[in-house]
Amino acid sequence: MDKLPDLTPLRLAEDRLELLDQRRLPGAEEWIVCRDAGEVARAIEEMVVRGAPAIGIAAAYGLYLGCRRLGARGQDAAARGQLRARLTATRPTARNLFWALERMEAAARAHVQLTPEAFLGRLRAEAEAIWAEDVAANRAIAEHGAHPIGRGARILTHCNAGALATGGYGTALGVVRRAHEAGKGPVVLACETRPLLQGARLTAWELARDGIPVTLIADSMAAYFLGRGEVDLVLVGADRIAANGDTANKIGTYALAVLAAAHSVPFYVAAPTSTLDGALEDGTGIIIEHRHPDEVLCLAGVRIAPAGVPAANPAFDVTPHRYITAIITERGVHRPPFRRSLAAE
Ligand code: MRU
Numbered sequence: 001m002d003k004l005p006d007l008t009p010l011r012l013a014e015d016r017l018e019l020l021d022q023r024r025l026p027g028a029e030e031w032i033v034c035r036d037a038g039e040v041a042r043a044i045e046e047m048v049v050r051g052a053p054a055i056g057i058a059a060a061y062g063l064y065l066g067c068r069r070l071g072a073r074g075q076d077a078a079a080r081g082q083l084r085a086r087l088t089a090t091r092p093t094a095r096n097l098f099w100a101l102e103r104m105e106a107a108a109r110a111h112v113q114l115t116p117e118a119f120l121g122r123l124r125a126e127a128e129a130i131w132a133e134d135v136a137a138n139r140a141i142a143e144h145g146a147h148p149i150g151r152g153a154r155i156l157t158h159c160n161a162g163a164l165a166t167g168g169y170g171t172a173l174g175v176v177r178r179a180h181e182a183g184k185g186p187v188v189l190a191c192e193t194r195p196l197l198q199g200a201r202l203t204a205w206e207l208a209r210d211g212i213p214v215t216l217i218a219d220s221m222a223a224y225f226l227g228r229g230e231v232d233l234v235l236v237g238a239d240r241i242a243a244n245g246d247t248a249n250k251i252g253t254y255a256l257a258v259l260a261a262a263h264s265v266p267f268y269v270a271a272p273t274s275t276l277d278g279a280l281e282d283g284t285g286i287i288i289e290h291r292h293p294d295e296v297l298c299l300a301g302v303r304i305a306p307a308g309v310p311a312a313n314p315a316f317d318v319t320p321h322r323y324i325t326a327i328i329t330e331r332g333v334h335r336p337p338f339r340r341s342l343a344a345e
Contacts, residue, residue, distance in 0.1 A: 004168070005135055005163060005167070005168025005169050006163075006168070007163040007164070007168060007206065007209070008020075008163060008167060008168040009022065009049055009051075009054050009163070009164050009165075009166075010049070010054065010057055010058060010061070010131065010167070011031070012061055012127070012128060012131065014124070015035065015065075015068070016033050016034060016035050016065070017033075017034045017040060017058060017061045017062065017065060018031045018032070018033055018034075019031065019032045019034065019043050019048050019049045019058065020049075020164070021048050022047060022048060022049065022050055022164060022201075022202060023046070023047060023048060025164075025201055025202055025205055026201055026202075026204070026205035032048050034058075034062065034065065035065060035069075036062075036065050036066055036068075036069045037062045037063060037065060037066030037069070037083045037086055037087060038066075038086060039062075040058055040059065040061065040062030040065065040066075040087065041059075041062060041086050041087050041089070041090050043058065044058060044059065044062075044087070044090040044091060044097075045090045045091065047196065050160075050164075050165065050198070051160060051161065051162075051164060051165020051166060051237070052094035052095065052096040052097070052165070052237070052238070052239045052240075052271075052275055053096050053134045053138075053165065053166040053167060053171070053272060053274065053275075054164070054165050054166055054167065055090070055091060055094055055096065055097050056094065056096030056097050056099060056100035056101075056130065056134075056274060057100065057127070057130055057131045057134060057167055059087045059088075059090070059097050059100055059101055060100040060101065060103070060104050060126070060127040060130045060131075061127045061131075062083075062087050063080070063083055063084065063087060063101060063104045063105075063123065063127070064104070064120070064123040064124050064126075064127045066080075066083035066086075066087075067080060067083070067108070067119075067120060067123055068120055070083075071116060072116045074108075074116070074119065074120065074123075075108075075112050075116065075119055077109075077112075080105065080108060084101050084104075084105060087101055088101060091289055092287040092288075092289050093239045093240055093248055093286065093287060093288060093289045093315065093316045094239040094240060094275070095239065095240040095241070095274065095275050095276065095277045096239075096272075096274045096275055099274045099275075100127075100130050100274070103126065103130060104123065104126055104127065104130075107122055107123060107126040108122075108123060110122075111123075131167045132167070134166055134167035134168075134272060134274070135166070135167040135168045135169055136330070137272040137273070137274070137329075137330035138166055138167070138168065138169040138170055138171055138174040138272070138330075139169055139174070139178075140330035140331075141171055141174055141175065141270050141271075141272065141328050141329060141330050142169065142170075142174035142175050142177060142178035143178060144328050144329075144330075144332050144333050145174075145175030145178070145235075145268070145270055145328040145333070146175050146178035146179040146182060146184070148333070149175070149179045149184055149186060149233075150184070150232065151184050151185060152184070152185045152186070152187065153179065153184065153186045153187070153232045153233060154186075154187050154189065154230060154231050154232045154233075155176060155186055155187070155188050155189070155231075155232065155233055155234075155235050156188075156189045156191070156222065156225065156226070156231045156233070156234045156235070156256065157172055157173070157176070157188060157189070157190055157191070157199070157203060157234070157235050157236060158190075158191045158193055158199060158219075158234075158236050158249070158250055158252055158253055158256055159191075159193045159198045159199055159203070159236070159237065159249065159250035159252075159253075160173070160193075160198040160199065160202035160203045160206070161173055161236060161237025161238075161270065162174070162177075162202065162203060162206045162207075163206060164202050164206055165202075165237065170206075171237045171238075171270040171271055171272065172235045172236050172237045172268075172269075172270045173203065173206060173207065174270070175235060175268075175270055175328065176188060176207070176212060176235070177210060177212070180210065180211075180212045186212070186213075187212075187213040187214075187215070188203075188207055188212060188213065188214040188215070189214075189215050189217055189222075189225060189230075189231065190203045190204055190207070190214050190215070190216050190217070191217060191218075191219045191222060191252065191256070192216060192217065192218055192219060193219065193250060193252065194219055194252075194296075195295040195296045195299075195313065196295060198250070199216065200216055204216050219252050222255070222256055222259055223259050226259050226260065226262075226263045226265060227263065229263075231260075231263075231265055232265070233265060233266045233267070233268060234256050234257070234260045234265060234266070234267045234268065235268045235269075235270060236249050236250075236253050236256070236267075236268070236269055236270070237249060237250075237269070237270060237271055238269050238270075238271035238275050238327075239275065239316055240275060240277050240280075240286050241269070241271060241275055241276050241277065241327065241342070242277055242280040242281060242282050242283045242285065242286065243277075243278050243279075243280060243281055243282070243338075243339055243342065243343070244281060244282045244283075244321050244338055244339050245321030245324055245327060245334075245336065245337075245338025245339070245342065246282050246283025246284075246286070246318050246319065246320055246321050247269050247271075247283070247318065247319045247321070247324060247327070248283065248286045248288070248316045248317070248318050248319075249269070249316060249317070249319065250315070250316060250317075251314055251315055251316055251317050252317070253316075253317060253319055254317040254318065254319045254320075254323075255317075257319040257320075257323035257324065258323060260323070261323050266325040266326075267319075267323055267324055267325050268324075268325055268326055268327075268328060269319075269324055269326075269327045269328070270327075270328040270329075271327065271328075271329060272329060272330055273329050273330060273331060276329070276342060278342075278343065282321075283318035283319075283320065283321075284318075286316075286318055288314050288315070288316050288317070288318075289314070289315040289316060290312075290313055290314050290315065291313045291315050292313065293310060293311040293312070293313050294311075295313055296311035296312070296313050297309070297311045321336065321338050322336075324336075324338070327341075327342065329342075
Protein backbone atom coordinates (compact mmCIF):
# COMPACT_ATOMS: atom_id res chain seq x y z
CA MET A 1 0.00 0.00 0.00
CA ASP A 2 1.38 3.46 -0.97
CA LYS A 3 0.47 5.17 2.25
CA LEU A 4 -1.18 3.63 5.28
CA PRO A 5 -4.40 5.42 6.13
CA ASP A 6 -4.29 7.41 9.33
CA LEU A 7 -7.18 5.41 10.82
CA THR A 8 -7.78 1.76 10.00
CA PRO A 9 -9.74 -0.90 11.87
CA LEU A 10 -7.29 -3.69 10.90
CA ARG A 11 -3.62 -4.55 11.35
CA LEU A 12 -2.21 -7.49 9.43
CA ALA A 13 0.77 -9.55 10.59
CA GLU A 14 2.09 -12.86 9.29
CA ASP A 15 0.49 -14.98 12.03
CA ARG A 16 -2.45 -12.84 13.13
CA LEU A 17 -5.08 -10.24 12.37
CA GLU A 18 -5.54 -7.43 14.86
CA LEU A 19 -8.92 -5.73 14.94
CA LEU A 20 -9.83 -2.48 16.63
CA ASP A 21 -12.69 -3.55 18.90
CA GLN A 22 -15.52 -1.35 17.61
CA ARG A 23 -17.85 -2.52 20.38
CA ARG A 24 -15.71 -0.60 22.84
CA LEU A 25 -15.40 2.69 20.94
CA PRO A 26 -15.38 5.53 21.78
CA GLY A 27 -14.70 4.60 25.41
CA ALA A 28 -11.62 2.47 24.80
CA GLU A 29 -9.26 1.81 21.90
CA GLU A 30 -8.53 -1.89 22.27
CA TRP A 31 -7.22 -4.32 19.69
CA ILE A 32 -8.35 -7.94 19.53
CA VAL A 33 -6.01 -10.57 18.13
CA CYS A 34 -7.33 -13.33 15.82
CA ARG A 35 -5.06 -16.23 14.89
CA ASP A 36 -7.36 -18.44 12.85
CA ALA A 37 -10.48 -18.37 10.68
CA GLY A 38 -12.80 -19.28 13.57
CA GLU A 39 -11.62 -16.34 15.66
CA VAL A 40 -12.06 -13.97 12.73
CA ALA A 41 -15.56 -15.36 12.08
CA ARG A 42 -16.54 -14.74 15.70
CA ALA A 43 -15.16 -11.20 15.56
CA ILE A 44 -17.32 -10.50 12.49
CA GLU A 45 -20.44 -11.99 14.09
CA GLU A 46 -19.93 -10.06 17.30
CA MET A 47 -19.16 -6.85 15.40
CA VAL A 48 -15.67 -6.33 16.71
CA VAL A 49 -15.17 -5.47 13.04
CA ARG A 50 -18.12 -4.23 11.00
CA GLY A 51 -18.91 -2.29 7.84
CA ALA A 52 -19.14 -4.10 4.50
CA PRO A 53 -15.61 -3.52 3.12
CA ALA A 54 -13.92 -4.08 6.49
CA ILE A 55 -15.59 -7.44 7.05
CA GLY A 56 -14.57 -8.46 3.51
CA ILE A 57 -10.92 -7.67 4.25
CA ALA A 58 -11.09 -9.38 7.66
CA ALA A 59 -12.66 -12.51 6.14
CA ALA A 60 -10.02 -12.65 3.39
CA TYR A 61 -7.28 -12.51 6.00
CA GLY A 62 -9.18 -15.02 8.10
CA LEU A 63 -9.09 -17.46 5.19
CA TYR A 64 -5.33 -16.98 4.89
CA LEU A 65 -4.90 -17.56 8.65
CA GLY A 66 -7.13 -20.63 8.48
CA CYS A 67 -5.06 -22.13 5.66
CA ARG A 68 -1.89 -21.29 7.59
CA ARG A 69 -3.23 -23.32 10.52
CA LEU A 70 -4.08 -26.22 8.20
CA GLY A 71 -0.55 -26.36 6.77
CA ALA A 72 -0.40 -28.45 3.58
CA ARG A 73 -4.11 -29.29 4.00
CA GLY A 74 -4.89 -25.65 3.11
CA GLN A 75 -4.25 -26.67 -0.47
CA ASP A 76 -7.11 -29.11 -0.30
CA ALA A 77 -10.28 -27.55 -1.78
CA ALA A 78 -12.62 -29.32 0.67
CA ALA A 79 -10.70 -28.16 3.74
CA ARG A 80 -10.64 -24.63 2.40
CA GLY A 81 -14.35 -24.89 1.62
CA GLN A 82 -15.06 -25.50 5.32
CA LEU A 83 -13.17 -22.37 6.28
CA ARG A 84 -15.06 -20.36 3.67
CA ALA A 85 -18.38 -21.78 4.86
CA ARG A 86 -17.62 -20.69 8.43
CA LEU A 87 -16.63 -17.18 7.33
CA THR A 88 -19.58 -16.66 4.97
CA ALA A 89 -22.03 -17.84 7.64
CA THR A 90 -21.20 -14.80 9.80
CA ARG A 91 -23.26 -12.03 8.23
CA PRO A 92 -25.44 -12.49 5.13
CA THR A 93 -26.07 -9.00 3.75
CA ALA A 94 -22.76 -7.36 2.79
CA ARG A 95 -21.72 -8.36 -0.72
CA ASN A 96 -18.07 -7.50 0.06
CA LEU A 97 -17.73 -10.48 2.41
CA PHE A 98 -18.68 -12.96 -0.31
CA TRP A 99 -16.77 -11.05 -2.98
CA ALA A 100 -13.54 -11.12 -0.95
CA LEU A 101 -13.82 -14.83 -0.19
CA GLU A 102 -14.56 -15.65 -3.85
CA ARG A 103 -11.46 -13.70 -4.79
CA MET A 104 -9.37 -15.57 -2.22
CA GLU A 105 -10.63 -18.90 -3.52
CA ALA A 106 -9.73 -17.92 -7.09
CA ALA A 107 -6.21 -17.03 -5.90
CA ALA A 108 -5.96 -20.33 -4.02
CA ARG A 109 -6.97 -22.33 -7.08
CA ALA A 110 -4.52 -20.43 -9.27
CA HIS A 111 -1.60 -21.27 -6.94
CA VAL A 112 -2.52 -24.69 -5.61
CA GLN A 113 0.47 -26.36 -7.28
CA LEU A 114 3.01 -24.23 -5.37
CA THR A 115 4.87 -25.35 -2.25
CA PRO A 116 2.81 -24.86 0.95
CA GLU A 117 4.96 -21.88 1.87
CA ALA A 118 4.66 -20.17 -1.52
CA PHE A 119 0.93 -20.96 -1.60
CA LEU A 120 0.41 -19.23 1.75
CA GLY A 121 2.49 -16.28 0.58
CA ARG A 122 0.15 -15.85 -2.39
CA LEU A 123 -2.95 -16.02 -0.18
CA ARG A 124 -1.52 -13.46 2.19
CA ALA A 125 -0.59 -11.18 -0.71
CA GLU A 126 -4.11 -11.48 -2.13
CA ALA A 127 -5.70 -10.46 1.18
CA GLU A 128 -3.30 -7.53 1.46
CA ALA A 129 -4.17 -6.51 -2.08
CA ILE A 130 -7.88 -6.58 -1.23
CA TRP A 131 -7.13 -4.20 1.65
CA ALA A 132 -4.91 -1.87 -0.40
CA GLU A 133 -7.39 -1.76 -3.27
CA ASP A 134 -10.19 -0.90 -0.88
CA VAL A 135 -8.27 2.09 0.44
CA ALA A 136 -7.50 3.19 -3.12
CA ALA A 137 -11.18 2.79 -4.07
CA ASN A 138 -12.20 4.91 -1.09
CA ARG A 139 -9.86 7.68 -2.14
CA ALA A 140 -11.24 7.58 -5.69
CA ILE A 141 -14.84 7.59 -4.38
CA ALA A 142 -13.92 10.58 -2.24
CA GLU A 143 -12.54 12.50 -5.23
CA HIS A 144 -15.60 11.79 -7.37
CA GLY A 145 -18.01 12.48 -4.54
CA ALA A 146 -16.43 15.61 -3.07
CA HIS A 147 -16.22 17.40 -6.40
CA PRO A 148 -19.92 18.42 -6.57
CA ILE A 149 -20.20 19.20 -2.83
CA GLY A 150 -20.75 22.91 -2.23
CA ARG A 151 -19.08 25.12 0.38
CA GLY A 152 -20.41 24.60 3.88
CA ALA A 153 -22.67 21.74 2.74
CA ARG A 154 -24.85 20.32 5.50
CA ILE A 155 -24.65 16.54 5.11
CA LEU A 156 -26.89 14.04 6.87
CA THR A 157 -25.42 10.56 7.27
CA HIS A 158 -26.46 7.30 8.90
CA CYS A 159 -24.56 4.48 10.58
CA ASN A 160 -20.81 4.54 9.99
CA ALA A 161 -19.44 4.39 6.47
CA GLY A 162 -16.06 5.74 7.47
CA ALA A 163 -12.50 4.60 7.94
CA LEU A 164 -13.71 2.21 10.62
CA ALA A 165 -16.04 0.44 8.18
CA THR A 166 -13.41 -0.02 5.46
CA GLY A 167 -9.70 -0.59 4.98
CA GLY A 168 -9.32 3.10 5.81
CA TYR A 169 -10.52 6.58 4.78
CA GLY A 170 -14.13 5.52 4.27
CA THR A 171 -16.81 5.69 1.59
CA ALA A 172 -19.53 8.20 2.59
CA LEU A 173 -17.24 9.66 5.26
CA GLY A 174 -14.35 9.55 2.78
CA VAL A 175 -16.33 11.98 0.63
CA VAL A 176 -16.87 14.20 3.67
CA ARG A 177 -13.19 13.91 4.60
CA ARG A 178 -12.08 14.90 1.11
CA ALA A 179 -14.45 17.89 1.04
CA HIS A 180 -13.03 18.92 4.42
CA GLU A 181 -9.44 18.55 3.19
CA ALA A 182 -10.33 20.66 0.14
CA GLY A 183 -11.39 23.48 2.46
CA LYS A 184 -15.09 23.24 1.65
CA GLY A 185 -16.07 23.19 5.30
CA PRO A 186 -18.75 20.48 5.26
CA VAL A 187 -20.76 19.99 8.42
CA VAL A 188 -22.32 16.66 9.32
CA LEU A 189 -25.54 15.66 11.03
CA ALA A 190 -25.02 12.08 12.21
CA CYS A 191 -27.99 9.87 13.03
CA GLU A 192 -27.25 7.88 16.18
CA THR A 193 -28.33 4.64 14.41
CA ARG A 194 -30.23 2.50 16.87
CA PRO A 195 -29.94 -0.22 17.94
CA LEU A 196 -26.14 -0.47 17.98
CA LEU A 197 -25.41 3.26 17.75
CA GLN A 198 -22.74 3.17 15.06
CA GLY A 199 -23.52 6.83 14.34
CA ALA A 200 -23.26 8.01 17.93
CA ARG A 201 -20.27 5.89 18.85
CA LEU A 202 -18.25 5.57 15.65
CA THR A 203 -19.15 8.30 13.13
CA ALA A 204 -19.13 11.00 15.79
CA TRP A 205 -15.79 9.71 17.14
CA GLU A 206 -14.18 9.44 13.72
CA LEU A 207 -15.26 12.88 12.51
CA ALA A 208 -14.46 14.66 15.78
CA ARG A 209 -11.01 13.04 15.71
CA ASP A 210 -10.42 14.69 12.31
CA GLY A 211 -11.80 18.04 13.40
CA ILE A 212 -14.81 17.78 11.07
CA PRO A 213 -17.87 19.47 12.62
CA VAL A 214 -20.45 16.84 13.54
CA THR A 215 -23.74 17.13 15.39
CA LEU A 216 -25.39 14.00 16.68
CA ILE A 217 -29.14 13.53 16.35
CA ALA A 218 -31.52 10.76 17.38
CA ASP A 219 -32.80 8.87 14.33
CA SER A 220 -36.29 10.23 14.89
CA MET A 221 -35.05 13.83 14.43
CA ALA A 222 -34.12 13.50 10.75
CA ALA A 223 -37.50 14.71 9.44
CA TYR A 224 -37.33 17.75 11.73
CA PHE A 225 -34.04 18.91 10.19
CA LEU A 226 -35.00 18.03 6.61
CA GLY A 227 -38.34 19.80 7.07
CA ARG A 228 -36.59 22.97 8.21
CA GLY A 229 -34.38 23.00 5.13
CA GLU A 230 -31.28 22.34 7.23
CA VAL A 231 -29.93 19.44 5.17
CA ASP A 232 -28.35 19.92 1.72
CA LEU A 233 -27.77 16.26 0.96
CA VAL A 234 -28.04 12.81 2.49
CA LEU A 235 -24.96 10.61 2.02
CA VAL A 236 -24.74 6.98 3.12
CA GLY A 237 -22.76 3.81 2.46
CA ALA A 238 -24.05 0.45 1.22
CA ASP A 239 -23.85 -3.24 2.02
CA ARG A 240 -25.16 -4.59 -1.27
CA ILE A 241 -26.35 -2.92 -4.45
CA ALA A 242 -28.47 -4.84 -6.97
CA ALA A 243 -28.16 -4.38 -10.74
CA ASN A 244 -31.04 -1.88 -10.83
CA GLY A 245 -29.51 0.25 -8.04
CA ASP A 246 -31.70 -0.99 -5.15
CA THR A 247 -29.40 -0.61 -2.15
CA ALA A 248 -29.20 -2.44 1.17
CA ASN A 249 -27.74 -0.39 3.98
CA LYS A 250 -28.16 -0.02 7.74
CA ILE A 251 -31.75 -0.17 8.97
CA GLY A 252 -33.27 3.31 8.78
CA THR A 253 -31.61 4.25 5.49
CA TYR A 254 -34.81 3.63 3.52
CA ALA A 255 -36.74 6.04 5.75
CA LEU A 256 -34.10 8.72 5.17
CA ALA A 257 -34.29 8.23 1.41
CA VAL A 258 -38.08 8.68 1.42
CA LEU A 259 -37.73 11.78 3.60
CA ALA A 260 -35.05 13.21 1.33
CA ALA A 261 -37.30 12.71 -1.72
CA ALA A 262 -40.22 14.35 0.09
CA HIS A 263 -38.07 17.42 0.70
CA SER A 264 -36.34 17.44 -2.71
CA VAL A 265 -32.98 16.83 -1.06
CA PRO A 266 -30.50 14.71 -3.05
CA PHE A 267 -29.77 11.23 -1.66
CA TYR A 268 -26.33 9.78 -2.46
CA VAL A 269 -24.91 6.31 -1.90
CA ALA A 270 -21.11 5.87 -1.81
CA ALA A 271 -19.66 2.36 -2.17
CA PRO A 272 -16.84 0.48 -3.88
CA THR A 273 -17.68 -1.77 -6.82
CA SER A 274 -17.00 -4.74 -4.51
CA THR A 275 -20.43 -3.92 -3.00
CA LEU A 276 -22.21 -4.34 -6.36
CA ASP A 277 -24.13 -7.54 -6.89
CA GLY A 278 -24.86 -7.64 -10.61
CA ALA A 279 -26.32 -11.14 -10.25
CA LEU A 280 -29.31 -9.68 -8.40
CA GLU A 281 -31.79 -8.01 -10.71
CA ASP A 282 -33.27 -5.97 -7.88
CA GLY A 283 -33.26 -5.62 -4.11
CA THR A 284 -35.90 -8.27 -3.43
CA GLY A 285 -33.20 -10.95 -3.54
CA ILE A 286 -31.01 -9.32 -0.89
CA ILE A 287 -30.87 -11.36 2.30
CA ILE A 288 -31.46 -9.17 5.33
CA GLU A 289 -29.66 -10.12 8.51
CA HIS A 290 -31.84 -10.36 11.62
CA ARG A 291 -29.85 -9.95 14.81
CA HIS A 292 -30.58 -10.84 18.42
CA PRO A 293 -33.65 -9.07 19.92
CA ASP A 294 -31.60 -8.05 22.96
CA GLU A 295 -29.88 -5.42 20.81
CA VAL A 296 -33.27 -3.64 20.67
CA LEU A 297 -34.54 -4.60 24.12
CA CYS A 298 -31.41 -3.32 25.86
CA LEU A 299 -29.40 -0.13 25.71
CA ALA A 300 -25.74 -0.24 26.79
CA GLY A 301 -26.42 -3.60 28.44
CA VAL A 302 -29.42 -2.37 30.45
CA ARG A 303 -32.87 -3.74 29.62
CA ILE A 304 -35.23 -0.91 28.70
CA ALA A 305 -38.34 -2.87 27.67
CA PRO A 306 -40.72 -4.72 29.99
CA ALA A 307 -39.99 -8.40 30.55
CA GLY A 308 -41.77 -10.69 28.11
CA VAL A 309 -42.10 -8.14 25.27
CA PRO A 310 -40.51 -9.42 22.06
CA ALA A 311 -38.49 -7.28 19.66
CA ALA A 312 -37.73 -7.49 15.95
CA ASN A 313 -34.24 -6.63 14.80
CA PRO A 314 -33.64 -6.46 11.03
CA ALA A 315 -30.14 -4.98 10.69
CA PHE A 316 -30.59 -3.59 7.17
CA ASP A 317 -33.27 -2.32 4.81
CA VAL A 318 -33.37 -1.89 1.06
CA THR A 319 -33.77 1.55 -0.45
CA PRO A 320 -35.55 1.33 -3.83
CA HIS A 321 -33.44 2.82 -6.62
CA ARG A 322 -36.03 5.47 -7.44
CA TYR A 323 -35.09 7.37 -4.26
CA ILE A 324 -31.37 7.41 -5.08
CA THR A 325 -29.97 10.48 -6.84
CA ALA A 326 -26.60 8.91 -7.62
CA ILE A 327 -24.33 6.04 -6.61
CA ILE A 328 -20.67 7.00 -6.25
CA THR A 329 -18.10 4.26 -6.84
CA GLU A 330 -14.36 4.39 -7.56
CA ARG A 331 -15.34 4.46 -11.25
CA GLY A 332 -17.30 7.69 -10.97
CA VAL A 333 -20.75 9.10 -10.23
CA HIS A 334 -23.45 6.76 -11.55
CA ARG A 335 -26.86 8.29 -12.21
CA PRO A 336 -30.17 6.64 -13.15
CA PRO A 337 -30.89 4.44 -14.95
CA PHE A 338 -28.49 2.49 -12.72
CA ARG A 339 -28.85 -0.76 -14.61
CA ARG A 340 -26.99 0.94 -17.43
CA SER A 341 -24.67 3.31 -15.53
CA LEU A 342 -23.50 0.69 -13.01
CA ALA A 343 -22.86 -1.90 -15.71
CA ALA A 344 -20.79 0.48 -17.84
CA GLU A 345 -17.00 0.15 -17.39
O1 MRU B 1 -24.06 -3.51 10.83
P1 MRU B 1 -22.91 -2.72 10.31
O2 MRU B 1 -22.36 -1.74 11.30
O3 MRU B 1 -21.84 -3.60 9.72
O4 MRU B 1 -23.53 -1.88 9.12
C1 MRU B 1 -22.70 -1.06 8.36
C2 MRU B 1 -23.42 -0.26 7.35
O5 MRU B 1 -24.60 -0.35 7.18
C3 MRU B 1 -22.58 0.63 6.49
O6 MRU B 1 -23.29 1.76 6.09
C4 MRU B 1 -22.14 -0.15 5.24
O7 MRU B 1 -21.57 -1.38 5.59
C5 MRU B 1 -21.18 0.61 4.43
S1 MRU B 1 -19.60 0.74 5.19
C6 MRU B 1 -18.57 1.58 4.14
